[in-house]
Amino acid sequence: MNAGLPVRDRLLPVEALPELDVPPGEVARARELAARHGMVRDRGVDLDDPVITRVERFAAERDRPAVADGRRSLSYAELAVEARRFATLLEREGVEPGTVVGVGGERRIEVLAAFLALELVGALYVPADGSWPAGRVRDVLDQAGAALLITVEDEVPAALREGAEAAGCRIVPADAARECEPWRGEPRLESPDQPRYVLFTSGSTGRPKGAVVEHRGMVNHLYAKIVDLGMTDADVLAMTSPLGFDISVWQMVCPLLVGGRVEIVPDEVAHDQVAFARAVDARGVTVVELVPTMVRHLLDDLPDAPAGSLGGLRWMIATGEELPAELSRRWLEAMPHAGLLNAYGPTECSDDVTHHTVTAPDLDLLRLPIGSPIINSRLYVLRRAADDTWAACEVDEVGELFVGGVCVGRGYLGDPDRTAAAFFRDPFEKSPTGRLYRTGDAVRLLPAGAGGEDRPVLQYLGRVDRQVKISGVRMELGEIEAVLQRHPGVGAAAVVVHEFDY
Template identity: 40%
Template sequence: RTLQLETWNASAHDFPLEHDFAALFAQQVARDPSRIAASCGDASLSYGELDARAARVAKVLLDAGAGRDVLVTLVSERNLSLLTMMVAVLKAGAAFLPLDVKHPPERLREIVEMSGSPLLLVAEDCAAQAQALAGHLDLATIVLEQHWCAGAVPAGLPGAAPGDLAYVIFTSGSTGKPKGAMVEQLGMLNHMFGKIVTMNINAQDGLAQTASAAFDICVWQMLSALLVGGRTVVLPDTIAYDPSRLLEAVEAEGVTLLQTVPSMMRSLLDGGSEGRTLARLRYLIPTGEALGSKLSQDWFTRFPAIPLMNVYGPAECSDDVTWHAINARPDAHSAIPIGRPTPNNRIYILDRAMQPVPIGVKGEICVGGLGVGRGYLNSPQQTAAAFVDHPLGGAGRLYRTG
């Protein structure tokens, strides 16, 4: 049984994880600063423009007290402002807490208060929401647009170490009470490079950004393409949640990787896919819900040349921890698995005594490896319950998914 576990968990990959995101992004900027890094509607930013804007804002954040393990709350719609904020915070060596500004004000206040974040980085068009938060909690506020084009581009920004906090995502969990999952640079980058290697993401790719800022998948959608010279294509809610408009945008914007939930897959197939080839789309990445065989069959009937990459993972473990490639139409009654461990992660199915169950016996999914996060922000009791010492003698901790 132990030998079988070792075989199934053989997921070691060598990624440049000694560097932080800021340093790896800087390498791409140096290669071609004029290359388009991101677009949103008619607006776009080159690598050089994004780098300069983020560097100026990073200096302001540092002067305001940001730095290692300091949490900066981001208040912005999903657009190029939010992307610039994320890069700026990482350049400052700090961590970000992205908010979905469409969530109720009471929930946003609860999250920010629980986080203890001392700084708000705010887009001008979200000033009202930010003022309500800052006034209620007495937070320092920095308005993005007042700084991103002002002054010289600073050099020598600190960046971060692999074990430094990169971001916090608040998840409601099973109780409905928000919990702040802490993810470090090491886990974040390992997840991104895992996807890059598995799906051969490169400088020719356009990665669609469709997820809410409150979801962990927003992070990889925003930032992964920037590690390889690719392009982040931010699709606003009016497009991302409209099947017909989403398909139109995927074709018009040259999107090559699109992630969505299976229920939206069904809507895409039923809502105007006839006549569309999605010629440049290389992968559709289902997530967040169980993927059925019938839906997979229907996808390949309509788009036989576009494979699926079924993924699963909790925010507590830097996003996806398993994936399963589907390259052809599955059999009618075959179950669609969530797959094998992602690079540098390990999966265990354990019983109540935290011992491996035999093959075919139900158990709890527990995750080990580089993706396992730091725990829950300001919640040592919940952290101790979910992040446990490795019961099988392996390195690091296991996360109990429940």
């Protein structure tokens, strides 16, 4: 148990990361190829400001609606006050800067307020989804070292309570913040590389891995969405993701950087496609993000929705699993007014690292492109040479994707071995905090003119290890095997994936 320990003391420092074995000549060649093929994208954006600072700035300039969840709505000023009440509660409960606090339950305004409050007091956010089994809650809170869990529902789900208690985590209801005075301090952001949140992904040992994301990586990803989607204060983003998914962070926060609005969609609406389409129209939602499976269900059920449904939608973002060309064709035909963005990225790199706007010429490809890098990211396609060193790939050559830039996170919390297996000192960009992440994904650069782009773009070809995605959920088959083998009646286990046509 690591409850209350500062996160910085449980991370592998960059100088302790292994070196990626790339010969000097290949280092120069990889840099040159990445630059020539548009796999380096630098853009100056302000990564220093806390999100709460932007919220309070909009509140002072011209207050406007910030967030709604079907139960209530808050303006920017009201959201800022609620966040500061939560900050007082956190400080009263003994939360120290650099430690981890759990926030658990369903999607609600209180989750966003608590997220901003943690930014104020300098602590890290780790979500515990209300739908998780008790064992998952226990593992996440225990590995995160969370001494406190803020619960946002009126009645704490039994599994959430059981898991928190098993992890030795105190439970504090969000309602306790109502009696607190707003906290009056300045946000405790020491530097842009300060760890901001921990999200847990599947692990092959049977225990999840806690990926630590920095403030600057998070904010850079928010601005990447703003830039590539052209988001303004007129946009309304639907928050549909469960709290345990990395996309929940940007869905919850991104519009607040431009004065837009977050619409938190409850599960009973998000899982009913006709009800969801009605909610998108009624609430003026302009940006939606779904896994392709849910995009398919939405298109299947649209004939049962009112005529003209989704007419105000500007963007559909597909993420979490491979986007089929056939599904993209259906979307472009049914929704010509709404762009389709294919997004790809690992949790370890602050969420998405590539974007691709799907167009009709892309549909002739066997597999759609995942595109080119988001701002301030650097992508390298490398292959193992005969001498076991790494070499840069040419266009159309299959290799493994490596990610550099400010998006790369700190590694896995309290897990130096698995950190050292996936994170390296960046040989291509020499800087004190330069890290390179090995995605484990096979990709290739498509030549200019393939699909709808006049420049090379990346195409995803699958995992190089045994990690898979099912309905947008990333998991390792080895983790499932390890859990099965914990049962006293199981001597050995093997897990494979089958695809069925229904």
